[in-house]
Amino acid sequence: MSNNGPIHDGQDDDLVIALKSISVRFRVPTETVSTLKERGIRLLRGKSIGYREFLALQDIDLEIQRGEVLGIIGRNGAGKSTLLKVISRILRPTRGRAWVRGKVAPLIELGAGFHPELTGRENVYLNGAILGFSEAEMDEKFDRIVAFAELGDFIHSPLRTYSSGMKMRLGFAVATDVNPDILIIDEILSVGDKDFQVKCTQRMSRFRDEGTTILFVSHSLGTIKELCTRAIWINGGRIEADSTPEFAVDSYNQFQSIAQ
């Protein structure tokens, strides 16, 4: 298989992500046969279970260089999140090859790993561990995170006593204090109030200026145009456009108006 050779030949030092003919195929059972009992009965009767195959991604080829800010647009169910899952190694592609260099940090939905009964401090360490950090590494980050989240003494109270704004600030502070090589942002900036969104945008710009590669999924086409250096438009699991943000957004808009 030609697929197995080294993808990185030493020439292209800035290559951070390479996807080669990636396909992701989900098998959705046509009837709901999800129990062991039913499956056993079918097996005894010699019936097989019907599957409908659903290609969430089809033959995706994509190369991303260090420092690029890539916007990903498309309708719901077009395959945007699946693409991000392949890159952040949550999903192993059914076919093709994903090659990623560097530490990938998804800016997961704020506080996905938070637990209401634990204190802010305990949650910070838990979330850090989820992101793959050791206790020593979190010790070093802790003060900075608390300062950014502006929580003060509340950091020692259980999370259930926090206002939603405080939770959001804490989640964002933990998630962005990671210095990743590749930052993945899925629809995150649409939550929170204006102040918070401004803060998020600022921090993203700082990441961009520091040369972090950013993958950014959003339905807010204005933000895509504003922040990204390149954009792809995904439809039906395929890349329909891969170009400047303006061009991709325009093609997407045109497609949307024709579809309506």
Add this chain to the structure above:
Amino acid sequence: MPDARRQWFLAILLNGLPGWLLVLAGLALSAVSLLADNLGLGAQAEILGWKQVVGAAAGALLASAGAWLGVRISTGTTPDLQSSTFDVGLGPADDQPIYDSAAPRVPFLHELSELYRYRYLLRNLVGRDLKVRYKRSVLGFFWAMVNPLLTMAVLVVVFTNLFRFEVENYPIFLLSGILLWRLFAEGTSQAMRSVLGNSGLSKKIYIPNSVFVAASLGSAVIHFLFAAFPLLVLALITGVAPQVSWAYLVIPVIQTTLFAFGIGLVTAALAVFFADMLDIYDVLLNAYYFLTPIIYPIAILPEFLRRVQALNPMHSFITAFRDALIAGQWPNLESTLTATIIALLVTAAGWSLFTRLSDQFAYQV
């Protein structure tokens, strides 16, 4: 490249492990059947009794099925020798780690190194579980000690009045059995729910799934340790003298944990694919509880069931634990080794199955 060849061999060995274990079991069954007379198991006059023939045939069948399974599941994931990047998974952690979905790897070893890499998360998850469970209760961690004691109190009252078992120090007999059983039952059923239960998290960020299973076992072990303390105190109160053999108590606990880890890995993986696994397992667990001499002594079982208990790992762990605790007996080396090897084999088989299936979890949940 002899190094690549060795790794290739390792890949075949580990990827097909459940199959190879079946082959071994089949061969052993055949050998025991054929040599039964020589081993003194059944002194028949005939040269080959029909039971021996059936046993040997069943063994051969099992071995072939194992070989088929082993070959089938080890090919496909086994890398070819020419491959340039061979990630067995035990390489040093890198500042700029490279993820290559096409790099051939041995899931068995790869997941091990991932589990080690996420050991801080493991510790945090165990801590979260314990803190959350006891944080808002008045008695706090004290519950972990009180709960098994109350269970035991109820059972002691019921059983000493309803049935009369001829057992030395029945309360301690009962409590030690129940505690070890709870380590197994709690560990496996929480492990079974762990992968599904944490799918909200693992859909958003990469986390090796085995961490969740290991964390379930971790909290079960800590609960056991909490409850073991009042057990020892009670033993002293009821007149068991502290003995050197108490040092042995650690061994059955480790064996039970390993055994539970193996079973938990299997149930966790199956629960992802089959929704009714949760109910099926609860029924099985209940049946297993009553089939194992935990609340009753083995002596009350009929002859046939008593023999079957020799094949029951939980029975041998619990018996060793009780002998060391109450009677002050050191189990002999042979039974210790047998029990340990069984526990390790179950762990290895469960790990092998789990790691082979874990890539598909994200497609299912």
